[in-house]
Amino acid sequence: MKILDFLQKEKIPFHDLGLYKEAFTHPSYANESHDYKKDYERLEFMGDAVLQLYVSKFIFKLFPTVPEGTLTTLRSKLVREESLARFSKELHLGELLYLGIGEEKSGGRERESVLANIFESFIGAVYLDCGEEEVLKILEQTIYKHVNDLDYDDITDYKTTLQEFMQADQRKTVTYQLLEASGSSNAPEFTVAAMMDDMRLGIGKGTSKKRAEQQAAKDALNKLAH
Amino acid sequence: MKILDFLQKEKIPFHDLGLYKEAFTHPSYANESHDYKKDYERLEFMGDAVLQLYVSKFIFKLFPTVPEGTLTTLRSKLVREESLARFSKELHLGELLYLGIGEEKSGGRERESVLANIFESFIGAVYLDCGEEEVLKILEQTIYKHVNDLDYDDITDYKTTLQEFMQADQRKTVTYQLLEASGSSNAPEFTVAAMMDDMRLGIGKGTSKKRAEQQAAKDALNKLAH
Numbered sequence: 001m002k003i004l005d006f007l008q009k010e011k012i013p014f015h016d017l018g019l020y021k022e023a024f025t026h027p028s029y030a031n032e033s034h035d036y037k038k039d040y041e042r043l044e045f046m047g048d049a050v051l052q053l054y055v056s057k058f059i060f061k062l063f064p065t066v067p068e069g070t071l072t073t074l075r076s077k078l079v080r081e082e083s084l085a086r087f088s089k090e091l092h093l094g095e096l097l098y099l100g101i102g103e104e105k106s107g108g109r110e111r112e113s114v115l116a117n118i119f120e121s122f123i124g125a126v127y128l129d130c131g132e133e134e135v136l137k138i139l140e141q142t143i144y145k146h147v148n149d150l151d152y153d154d155i156t157d158y159k160t161t162l163q164e165f166m167q168a169d170q171r172k173t174v175t176y177q178l179l180e181a182s183g184s185s186n187a188p189e190f191t192v193a194a195m196m197d198d199m200r201l202g203i204g205k206g207t208s209k210k211r212a213e214q215q216a217a218k219d220a221l222n223k224l225a226h
Numbered sequence: 227m228k229i230l231d232f233l234q235k236e237k238i239p240f241h242d243l244g245l246y247k248e249a250f251t252h253p254s255y256a257n258e259s260h261d262y263k264k265d266y267e268r269l270e271f272m273g274d275a276v277l278q279l280y281v282s283k284f285i286f287k288l289f290p291t292v293p294e295g296t297l298t299t300l301r302s303k304l305v306r307e308e309s310l311a312r313f314s315k316e317l318h319l320g321e322l323l324y325l326g327i328g329e330e331k332s333g334g335r336e337r338e339s340v341l342a343n344i345f346e347s348f349i350g351a352v353y354l355d356c357g358e359e360e361v362l363k364i365l366e367q368t369i370y371k372h373v374n375d376l377d378y379d380d381i382t383d384y385k386t387t388l389q390e391f392m393q394a395d396q397r398k399t400v401t402y403q404l405l406e407a408s409g410s411s412n413a414p415e416f417t418v419a420a421m422m423d424d425m426r427l428g429i430g431k432g433t434s435k436k437r438a439e440q441q442a443a444k445d446a447l448n449k450l451a452h
Contacts, residue, residue, distance in 0.1 A: 034399075037389070041294035042286065049282035056275035060268065060354075068267035128286075132358075163263075 003096050010091075010138075016129050019043070023125040024093070024118060026108060028100025036098075040121035047124030051079050054132075054139055062147065065164065066157045078143055084116035087142035093118050158217035162194065162201070165224065172196055174220075176213045179203070194220045229322050236317075238352060238360060245269070245355050249347040250319070252334065254326025262324075266347035273350030277305050280358075280365055288373065291386045304369055310342035313368035319344050384443035388420065388427070391450065398422055400446075402439045405429070420446045 003024060007014045014020065022038045030039040055078050059071055066074075077083070088094065094109050097118060108114050127135050163174050175195045183189040192212035194201045202223055204215025229250060233240045240246065248264045256265040281304050285297055292300075303309070314320065320335050323344060334340050353361050389400050401421045409415040418438035420427045428449055430441025 037393070042297065045294045045297050046282055046286050049279040053275040053279040056272055057354075060272050068271045071268065071271050128283075167263075 006092075006096055012126060012130060012134060014129055019125045019129050020122075021098075023047075023121040024096045025098040026100065026103055026114065028103040028108065029098040032100045040118060043121035043124035043128075044117050045124070046128065047120035047122065048079075050123050050127045050135060051084075051120065051139075051143070054135060055079055055143060058139075058144055059147070065160050067160065070157055078147065081112060081116040083143070083146065084119040085112040086146075088115035088119040088122075090142065091119075091122075093122060158214050158221060162217040162220050162224075165221065166196060174201065174217070176209075176216060178209065192216045232318075232322055236364075238356065240355055242355050245351045246348075247324075249351040250322045250344060251324040252326065252329055252340065254329040254334070255324040258326045266344060269347035269350035269354075270343050271350070272354065273346035273348065274305075276349050276353045276361060277310075277346065277365075277369070280361060281305055281369060284365075284370055285373070291390065293386065304373065307338060307342040309369070309372065310345040311338040312372075314341035314345040314348075316368065317345075317348075319348060384440050384447060388443040388446050388450075391447065392422060400427065400443070402435075402442060404435065418442045 003020050004017065007017075007020065021036075023040050023043045025036065025039045027039040027041060030037050052075070055075050056071070059074050059078070063071070063074070094115055097109055097114070099108050103109075123135060123138065126138060159174070159176075166172060166174055173196075177193045177195050178190065179193055180191040181188065182191075188207060189205055190207070190209050190212040191203065191205050192209060192215075193203050194213070194216040202216045202218070202220030204212050204217070204219050206212035206215050229246050230243065233243075233246065247262075249266050249269045251262065251265045253265040253267065256263050278301070281301050282297070285300050285304070289297070289300075320341055323335055323340070325334050329335075349361060349364065352364060385400070385402075392398060392400055399422075403419045403421050404416065405419055406417040407414065408417075414433060415431055416433070416435050416438040417429065417431050418435060418441075419429050420439070420442040428442045428444070428446030430438050430443070430445050432438035432441050
């Protein structure tokens with residue numbers, strides 16, 4: 001049985017093999033089968049929640065100063081369908097899938113949404129069968145490893161970092177001053193200065209005030225570091 | 227300090243008191259304060275994911291046959307703002323809140339959204355500081371206890387139960403036959419029969435075909451049980 005070989009190869013100390021069969025059964029297979037009526041949807045529900053928690057915890061600790069909004073954006077990038085399908089492919093989970101005849105013909109085994117679903121249901125099965133520790137081993141080989149692929153300019157909150165940097169010396173607040181708003185309404189460009197009292201720390205441009213402020217903070221941090 | 231008294235009264239074996247201060251600090255307080263810049267939003271992000279997982283696991287095990295869609299509905303009922311605000315009130319978390327002056331005046335301490343947020347941030351802090359076991363103790367006193375308040379007709383999947391009941395004897399599929407669609411488009415009424423081959427097992431009515439099918443399955447189960 002392919003699933004058994006897979007679990008042994010991946011060194012997963014399984015107890016309930018039935019749970020993994022459930023995790024790898026597409027609804028189309030369960031619909032066509034007379035004697036196997038379970039499918040991966042319940043375990044996918046479970047695995048989704050498992051991923052949310054362990055990805056949240058991971059980025060919460062990795063980025064101790066970024067605000068909640070950035071954590072939310074970051075998490076959704078890490079667990080979006082495209083990412084999960086990629087991990088599924090890396091683990092060759094598609095080969096383990098029980099599919100209905102029609103789904104097989106229409107390419108269900110390679111479909112991104114299906115591959116993402118079975119990554120989740122697989123994680124759900126491992127969590128229920130083996131617990132947190134085994135899940136974390138899989139996440140280390142997949143999601144956690146890919147955190148480095150993210151665009152750090154989206155993640156790093158330069159404004160918070162700058163504020164904290166300045167407060168190490170003095171208890172003052174960095175403010176942001178709009179210097180210029182140009183461009184059209186479709187393609188606006190804002191220029192913002194990061195200020196401490198009357199001192200200009202840095203300047204940044206961006207397509208929104210928020211982005212321009214982040215770039216101004218980044219510029220200030222670069223200057224302060226030299 | 228109120229938070230310390232609270233943690234001792236609730237017998238929470240805390241390590242990092244600062245984490246609880248963060249969990250009970252409203253953004254309005256952090257904005258006004260010169261020396262305390264953290265607020266509960268990051269821990270709320272964390273706690274939300276903690277609740278999703280442990281509520282998912284709880285209902286997954288409590289309802290071993292209900293389909294994924296029902297689990298999702300059920301989970302969202304258990305963790306919606308109104309429910310979380312209630313648990314917050316039961317634990318008197320509002321009394322521990324650090325609020326800005328304006329928020330205090332405008333009734334922020336009693337606001338449902340704020341109370342729900344600090345239930346989440348509190349759970350986030352307990353999870354990071356003490357781990358899963360302490361979180362589960364709190365959930366047992368709050369969310370898990372309230373599962374019984376839910377409307378079970380919404381939860382129970384009579385169709386799945388009926389199918390499983392019939393399969394105990396024979397490997398056949400229960401089908402559903404639409405007998406009548408009446409009423410107006412605003413208030414439709416469907417009548418459906420649950421069938422096994424030519425045998426009518428039960429009849430049900432509902433405002434959608436899906437509800438009528440569930441009621442037909444419920445009717446069949448009642449008849450089969452007598």
